[in-house]
Amino acid sequence: MNCSKQFLIAAVSCFTAWAGPLKVIATFPDLKWAAEQIGGAEVKVEALGRGNQDPHHVDAKPSFMLMLNKCDIFIQNGLEQEIGWVPPLLEGARNPKILKGAAGFIDASEGIRPKEIPLSADRGLGDVHPSGNPHYLIDPVCMLTVLENIHEGFVRNRPDKQAYFDENLKASKTDLLVKLIGMPLLKALGPDSVRALLFSDEFAAMIKENRLPAPVEGWIKKAQPFNGVTVICYHQSWKYFTDRFGMTIVGYLEPKPGIPPSPAHLLQMKNKILDESIPLIITDTYHNPKTGNKLAEMTKVKALWLPNLVGGVKEVTTYPGLFEYNLGKILDALSK
Amino acid sequence: MIMQYRILPFLCFLIFCFAISKGRAEALSISKMNPAIAAVGEFGASTSDDPALEHPHEILFHGGDLDLYASVDPYFKAELVIAFSDKEVDFEEAYLESMALPAGLKVRLGKFKTPFGKWNTVHGHALPVITMPLSWERLFGDGGLNESGVAISELVPFMPTYHEIIGLVLNGNNTTAFNGAKTRDLLYMGHLKNFFELGGYRTLEAGLSCARGRNNQTDDPALYSLIAGANLIFQWKHFMLPMERALTLWSEVYHSRRETADSSHAVTTHASTGFFVLGKLLFAKRWYATCLYDYSGDPLETGENFNSISAGIAFQPSEFSEFKLEYRRLTEDSHGINPINEFKAMAIFTIGAHGPHAF
Numbered sequence: 190m191n192c193s194k195q196f197l198i199a200a201v202s203c204f205t206a207w208a209g210p211l212k213v214i215a216t217f218p219d220l221k222w223a224a225e226q227i228g229g230a231e232v233k234v235e236a237l238g239r240g241n242q243d244p245h246h247v248d249a250k251p252s253f254m255l256m257l258n259k260c261d262i263f264i265q266n267g268l269e270q271e272i273g274w275v276p277p278l279l280e281g282a283r284n285p286k287i288l289k290g291a292a293g294f295i296d297a298s299e300g301i302r303p304k305e306i307p308l309s310a311d312r313g314l315g316d317v318h319p320s321g322n323p324h325y326l327i328d329p330v331c332m333l334t335v336l337e338n339i340h341e342g343f344v345r346n347r348p349d350k351q352a353y354f355d356e357n358l359k360a361s362k363t364d365l366l367v368k369l370i371g372m373p374l375l376k377a378l379g380p381d382s383v384r385a386l387l388f389s390d391e392f393a394a395m396i397k398e399n400r401l402p403a404p405v406e407g408w409i410k411k412a413q414p415f416n417g418v419t420v421i422c423y424h425q426s427w428k429y430f431t432d433r434f435g436m437t438i439v440g441y442l443e444p445k446p447g448i449p450p451s452p453a454h455l456l457q458m459k460n461k462i463l464d465e466s467i468p469l470i471i472t473d474t475y476h477n478p479k480t481g482n483k484l485a486e487m488t489k490v491k492a493l494w495l496p497n498l499v500g501g502v503k504e505v506t507t508y509p510g511l512f513e514y515n516l517g518k519i520l521d522a523l524s525k
Numbered sequence: 526m527i528m529q530y531r532i533l534p535f536l537c538f539l540i541f542c543f544a545i546s547k548g549r550a551e552a553l554s555i556s557k558m559n560p561a562i563a564a565v566g567e568f569g570a571s572t573s574d575d576p577a578l579e580h581p582h583e584i585l586f587h588g589g590d591l592d593l594y595a596s597v598d599p600y601f602k603a604e605l606v607i608a609f610s611d612k613e614v615d616f617e618e619a620y621l622e623s624m625a626l627p628a629g630l631k632v633r634l635g636k637f638k639t640p641f642g643k644w645n646t647v648h649g650h651a652l653p654v655i656t657m658p659l660s661w662e663r664l665f666g667d668g669g670l671n672e673s674g675v676a677i678s679e680l681v682p683f684m685p686t687y688h689e690i691i692g693l694v695l696n697g698n699n700t701t702a703f704n705g706a707k708t709r710d711l712l713y714m715g716h717l718k719n720f721f722e723l724g725g726y727r728t729l730e731a732g733l734s735c736a737r738g739r740n741n742q743t744d745d746p747a748l749y750s751l752i753a754g755a756n757l758i759f760q761w762k763h764f765m766l767p768m769e770r771a772l773t774l775w776s777e778v779y780h781s782r783r784e785t786a787d788s789s790h791a792v793t794t795h796a797s798t799g800f801f802v803l804g805k806l807l808f809a810k811r812w813y814a815t816c817l818y819d820y821s822g823d824p825l826e827t828g829e830n831f832n833s834i835s836a837g838i839a840f841q842p843s844e845f846s847e848f849k850l851e852y853r854r855l856t857e858d859s860h861g862i863n864p865i866n867e868f869k870a871m872a873i874f875t876i877g878a879h880g881p882h883a884f
């Protein structure tokens with residue numbers, strides 16, 4: 190009896206060992222980074238899209254189908270960001286484990302409160318995302334939710350490793366919060382309260398009026414000089430970032446989402462920049478910087494070409510690196 | 526002590542924040558039980574110097590497709606493509622496809638564009654040219670080899686690259702190559718699809734196809750057609766500007782062996798070959814140019830071989846609209862008829878659900 194029980198345990202542990210790390214495929218490098226934080230040695234993660242590739246337009250290549258065919262877990266950005274390419278990939282992957290609703294399917298946007306939900310889903314307004322702006326990965330606070338969603342998915346697939354995933358989740362959230370707001374504020378409030386505060390619209394006012402129980406540090410402090418700065422962006426992809434770091438987007442180089450800039454629209458933007466003395470134009474590295482540069486030449490404002498995703502420039506290889514790089518570049522541009 | 530005093534009103538505020546953040550998700554769940562619906566419309570104009578044409582100059586609404594698409598249940602998805610033309614309304618495609626069979630198997634049942642090469646699987650409005658290559662159209666007829674039947678496919682296991690084998694049993698109700706729907710025979714087809722990453726943004730798809738079925742309706746004698754095909758598609762994209770600089774080279778070759786009988790019922794085999802080579806260059810955002818060379822042997826033994834070359838340019842204001850302009854020069858080899866020149870223009874629009882991007 191005892192012997193057979195021992196044998197069973199041995200067999201199960203053998204099987205688990207044989208199963209090896211979970212094979213995880215994420216749509217973007219930021220999600221890959223998040224999965225690696227939670228999964229650690231228990232996962233092997235690959236990303237389909239690259240950081241300098243338009244996230245709306247990754248090719249649904251058969252080679253990706255093959256990767257998905259062999260994986261245990263699939264993580265997508267969601268909010269219809271990948272609507273043009275993930276559905277055919279999942280269909281072609283022939284892997285019931287990762288179909289929507291199955292244990293291996295993780296939608297990282299679960300629980301994210303989308304910004305800019307259009308009042309009507311009308312293509313006359315451009316290639317709108319009906320569920321709201323899907324470019325939330327560029328907000329570190331949204332990344333906390335992403336880490337939790339991925340944690341939940343990993344636990345669902347490897348319940349025996351829950352303790353390990355729990356520990357990684359706690360550590361990675363703490364690490365990200367320390368980088369974002371600094372240790373003193375995190376210690377004073379605790380991670381859950383800090384999080385709720387960051388999700389509220391009151392945070393900026395509280396910093397300004399010095400109503401916080403401890404001084405703010407980290408990226409938020411680094412970004413204090415941007416507070417109130419107006420900016421023109423190429424696409425909707427910076428909304429979560431500018432909201433987080435206190436900037437205001439006052440115009441887009443795209444006349445409507447997904448529609449390339451027209452000469453008439455650029456003239457309008459040029460006048461706007463001059464009239465309202467807007468200091469900055471931001472283009473993501475998956476769009477051509479040409480338009481932003483041309484406008485900068487005409488108006489003498491700064492045009493930045495910044496990564497919106499991890500890997501958007503070769504210097505940025507981690508998620509925290511994305512903020513170090515972008516905040517540094519914006520500070521540089523504004524101080525000149 | 527002071528610290529605690531400051532934290533109290535703070536905690537009340539935080540509880541309020543939590544309450545808001547819990548409520549939000551429900552509001553988003555819009556009912557999505559209806560199938561995704563997209564409608565495509567095609568409007569064209571053409572002018573030709575072909576003396577045989579009754580209306581050499583035409584402006585017409587060619588018709589359109591209504592595309593309905595949804596998961597049936599956790600096991601199947603279904604797609605219905607209803608084609609409207611000036612002559613008729615017909616199901617261009619109507620099929621059920623398995624989503625969750627074990628061992629990577631996939632089954633498709635219904636009427637669909639069969640995977641004989643890649644050209645044959647793509648809807649006309651999604652192809653980069655206006656005039657279809659004759660090598661394909663004269664062999665499989667208007668609309669291609671679009672048949673009712675069953676397809677079973679599987680990925681070749683244990684391979685580091687993508688290889689898919691598809692086996693099909695079809696009704697064989699084609700207007701040209703296979704026309705044995707009323708006989709005891711079915712049409713059998715196979716396709717092997719191979720896909721290779723060549724590094725950077727370069728890929729290669731290579732496929733082999735074969736089909737055999739009846740081409741006549743009577744059993745005295747029963748006549749068969751055997752068609753073999755190969756397709757090769759190379760794609761390159763600029764690594765920084767994939768949406769602005771890209772090149773596709775696409776070629777398909779078809780070899781047909783068609784049995785025919787003379788009045789004394791003696792069976793002979795008529796062999797013919799056709800092929801096309803297409804280049805598509807994306808040279809600016811939303812703009813591409815095409816060049817097509819097409820040779821059609823004589824698949825139906827009418828004694829005519831056609832050569833054509835065409836060049837076109839297309840502008841896509843958005844993913845949902847497209848304008849194409851095309852010039853084609855067509856020569857018929859054996860009869861020494863003057864070459865035919867034609868210009869065509871087409872506008873294509875899509876409304877409704879966001880379908881997958883073509884790859």
Ligand SMILES: [Zn+2]
Nearest residue numbers: 245424425426
């Ligand atoms: Zn977008």
